[in-house]
Structure formats: C-alpha cells, structure tokens
Amino acid sequence: MNLDEILKSEKNIEVLIPAKSKEVTFLTDLDHLTDNALVILGDKKFLSKFSSLKSKPKVHVIVNEKIATEAKSLENDILSLSVSKNVPLTISLLSKIFFDQKTKSLNHWHDGRQNGSVSLDPSSFIAQGVHLGHDVVIEANVKIHSGCVIEGPCTIGEGSELFANVTVYPFTSIGKNVRIHSGTVIGADGFGYNFDSGIHHKIWHFGGVTIGHNVEIGANSCVDQGTFSPTTIGDGTKVDNHVQIAHNCKIGRGVIICGHVAFGGSAVIGDFTVLGGKAAVGNGVIVGKACQVAGNAMVNSDIEDSSVVAGHPARPLKEWLRGVAWLRQQSLKSKG
Structure with missing residues (x-):
C-alpha cells in the first residue's frame, strides 16, 4: 500500500x-x-x-x-x-x-474443495455438513464433526479434533492434538470501539488467533482474534466451557481456566496459572506464572509470580480471608 x-x-x-x-x-x-x-x-x-x-x-x-x-x-x-x-x-x-x-481476496461463499484450494490430508476425517473455506490446511488424522465452519486461511494441526458446530474465522492457526468442543468460536472480532462525536467507531480486527499444541477448549467459549497481531494460547492450556478470551490476550503454557472466566483485551496470563470459575482479568493486566486466582475474583492490577489471590478487587488470599472474617464478625454483633 x-x-x-x-x-x-x-x-x-x-x-x-x-x-x-x-x-x-x-x-x-x-x-x-x-x-x-x-x-x-x-x-x-x-x-x-x-x-x-x-x-x-x-x-x-x-x-x-x-x-x-x-x-x-x-x-x-x-x-x-x-x-x-x-x-x-x-x-x-x-x-x-x-x-x-x-x-479483499477472501471467499466466504464457496467451499475450497470445489476449486482445490484446500490442503486435506487423506488420513483426516471430515463429516458431512462441514464447510472448509479457501486456503484451509488440514493435517494428518484431524477429525472435524458435522456443522463446523472453517474459514481460510487457516491451519489445523495433526491429530486435532473439532466437535459439532465449531466456527473458526480466517487467520487462525491451531496446533497439534487440540480438542475444541461444540459451539466454540475461534477468531471472532474483538470488542473494540472508539467513541467520537456521538458514534462508536469500530476498530477492525485482522490479527488472527494462534493456538499451541495439546490445548483443549470447552463448549461455547470464545477466543477473539487480535487487533493487528494474534491472540495466543500456549501449549497444554486447558479452557473450560463459557470462557471469554478477548483480543490480543496472551495465555501461557499449561494454564487452567475454569468455566465463565473472562479476560479483558491484551491480558497476559503466565505459564501454569490456575483461574477459578467466574474469575475475571482486566484489560492489559499481567498475571504472573504459577498463580492461583480464586473463583469470582476480579484481577484489575498486575500480580507477581506464584501469587494466590481472591476477592474483588483481587488481593492476597489470607488478607481477603481476614477481611471476610472481620466483616462477618461485625455483622453478627448484637446492636445492644
């Protein structure tokens, strides 16, 4: 240009x-x-x-x-x-x-197998009712169940399996031995707008998603594509159902993400961190390696490696427990 x-x-x-x-x-x-x-x-x-x-x-x-x-x-x-x-x-x-x-050159309307633009390993299993877009690469022993839509360009690595009705947007790379469960969407637009003169102006996203090897993603989760560069999920990470991973998040290796967790845009999660159900991490917040984040915690500032946090806002677990105990004691005092 x-x-x-x-x-x-x-x-x-x-x-x-x-x-x-x-x-x-x-x-x-x-x-x-x-x-x-x-x-x-x-x-x-x-x-x-x-x-x-x-x-x-x-x-x-x-x-x-x-x-x-x-x-x-x-x-x-x-x-x-x-x-x-x-x-x-x-x-x-x-x-x-x-x-x-x-x-501008993407073709969403025709299956790439019609014109030979799909690279499909003969050992793969593709169910009826699957749409493979142009420039999709399916490696050996991949299984794609009925109702999946895979838009290209996209690569799905060896031994991976996509269950029924998974949708994969363009500019996605999925590693080897990845399992993605029904209803999950990979690569939808991030939620980005700039307000000016009474209008919410859209930030257009085209950065894609990169998923490492041996990742598992539960049902009805969303991994949004990055704005200008990819959203990434590291090797061995496990994601539960109903999880929201926003644009440009960097999820490390071996991370455990329980159901209903939500990440704001550009959040960074260190290797082998565990997040309990309904926890949330704010925009651009960095969570260190090997941290434990309790269910329902709201992490809105950076936390160091090996931290154990709980509460809203999230703070060290023992501090939060003392606060909860004190509040309960106060509430049970007789009004005399």
Missing part, C-alpha cells in the same frame, strides 16, 4: 517528517514490528517503549500531537513521522483500510 493514499483518507493526520519510502506493508503494534510497517504511538508510554528498542525495523510512525516534539528525535530511526489530532479515531479509520486490504 502507498503511504500517501493511506494518509489522505484521514483528515486528522499531518505529515511531520516526509517519508523516505512510500511503501507500507501493514498496520501493526510494537511487539510485531517489521520493515515498512505502520505503527501508531498514542502516548508517552508507547513512545518510550519504541525508543528503547535496541533493534528498530524501519517503520512509518503516527503519534499523538501532544508528543510530536519528542517524537522528532526518532527521525534517523524511522521512515516517516505523522501527527494525529485524534489518535483513537485514526486507529478506527486506518484499521478499516488495512482490514479491507487483508480480507
């Missing part, structure tokens, strides 16, 4: 440092930078993170006008610098441009 064509579609953007190259490959985030990509830095936190990178690919940068002066120091490290008067609205509008570019 051409940078000039992208920028002229957004009236809130002004070029500060002209482009050394007009080519733009895709819209991305700070964790997935490559040469010729476009990245939006909305505040000082993201600007500082970008500045601190030891190895910086040559990218196009858009910043909030409040940090434009500081951002000029990046001139020798970037391809261009532009300023937005309204970063949230810019994200929404540009995400639509890149979504359209990435999805």
Whole structure:
C-alpha cells in the first residue's frame, strides 16, 4: 500500500517528517514490528517503549500531537513521522483500510474443495455438513464433526479434533492434538470501539488467533482474534466451557481456566496459572506464572509470580480471608 493514499483518507493526520519510502506493508503494534510497517504511538508510554528498542525495523510512525516534539528525535530511526489530532479515531479509520486490504481476496461463499484450494490430508476425517473455506490446511488424522465452519486461511494441526458446530474465522492457526468442543468460536472480532462525536467507531480486527499444541477448549467459549497481531494460547492450556478470551490476550503454557472466566483485551496470563470459575482479568493486566486466582475474583492490577489471590478487587488470599472474617464478625454483633 502507498503511504500517501493511506494518509489522505484521514483528515486528522499531518505529515511531520516526509517519508523516505512510500511503501507500507501493514498496520501493526510494537511487539510485531517489521520493515515498512505502520505503527501508531498514542502516548508517552508507547513512545518510550519504541525508543528503547535496541533493534528498530524501519517503520512509518503516527503519534499523538501532544508528543510530536519528542517524537522528532526518532527521525534517523524511522521512515516517516505523522501527527494525529485524534489518535483513537485514526486507529478506527486506518484499521478499516488495512482490514479491507487483508480480507479483499477472501471467499466466504464457496467451499475450497470445489476449486482445490484446500490442503486435506487423506488420513483426516471430515463429516458431512462441514464447510472448509479457501486456503484451509488440514493435517494428518484431524477429525472435524458435522456443522463446523472453517474459514481460510487457516491451519489445523495433526491429530486435532473439532466437535459439532465449531466456527473458526480466517487467520487462525491451531496446533497439534487440540480438542475444541461444540459451539466454540475461534477468531471472532474483538470488542473494540472508539467513541467520537456521538458514534462508536469500530476498530477492525485482522490479527488472527494462534493456538499451541495439546490445548483443549470447552463448549461455547470464545477466543477473539487480535487487533493487528494474534491472540495466543500456549501449549497444554486447558479452557473450560463459557470462557471469554478477548483480543490480543496472551495465555501461557499449561494454564487452567475454569468455566465463565473472562479476560479483558491484551491480558497476559503466565505459564501454569490456575483461574477459578467466574474469575475475571482486566484489560492489559499481567498475571504472573504459577498463580492461583480464586473463583469470582476480579484481577484489575498486575500480580507477581506464584501469587494466590481472591476477592474483588483481587488481593492476597489470607488478607481477603481476614477481611471476610472481620466483616462477618461485625455483622453478627448484637446492636445492644
């Protein structure tokens, strides 16, 4: 794509440092930078993170006008610098441009087996009533039950099994020996909107989902695709029924997630952490490795490795238990 064509579609953007190259490959985030990509830095936190990178690919940068002066120091490290008067609205509008570019060749209406665009290992078992989209790859010994819809591009690894009525959106990669139970949706849009002038402007999602090996996901759960980069689930993680995993979450290896747990966008869950039923983790919150989160807990701030927490807001288990005991004692006191 051409940078000039992208920028002229957004009236809130002004070029500060002209482009050394007009080519733009895709819209991305700070964790997935490559040469010729476009990245939006909305505040000082993201600007500082970008500045601190030891190895910086040559990218196009858009910043909030409040940090434009500081951002000029990046001139020798970037391809261009532009300023937005309204970063949230810019994200929404540009995400639509890149979504359209990435999805314009997708064919949702015809089974890819009709034109030979599906790679289907002969040892796989595909039930009647399954839709396989274009550019779907099914590896050896995969089992897909009736009613499943697999949109491409997508890869399903060796030995995996999808039970009836699972839906898999484009840009999904499923590892080996994965089991996904009925009614689960992998790769639906994340719930992202920016409010401006009385309108909720959609943030268009095209980052996909990456699921590791030996993962199991229960019935009627949802794993939303990432905004510009994937939502990820690590090897060996087990997910119960009715779980919500939001866009850009990073779920580690060997995590246990009980029923009705919900994660906000970009939450990070460390390896081998256990979350009890109906627990919740807020947007961008980091839960360390080997933590235990009690049922119904609300984790709205980062917690360290090996923490055991409970309550709303979540706090160390013993502290929470003391608080519950004190409250009960007070409630049982005679009014004299």
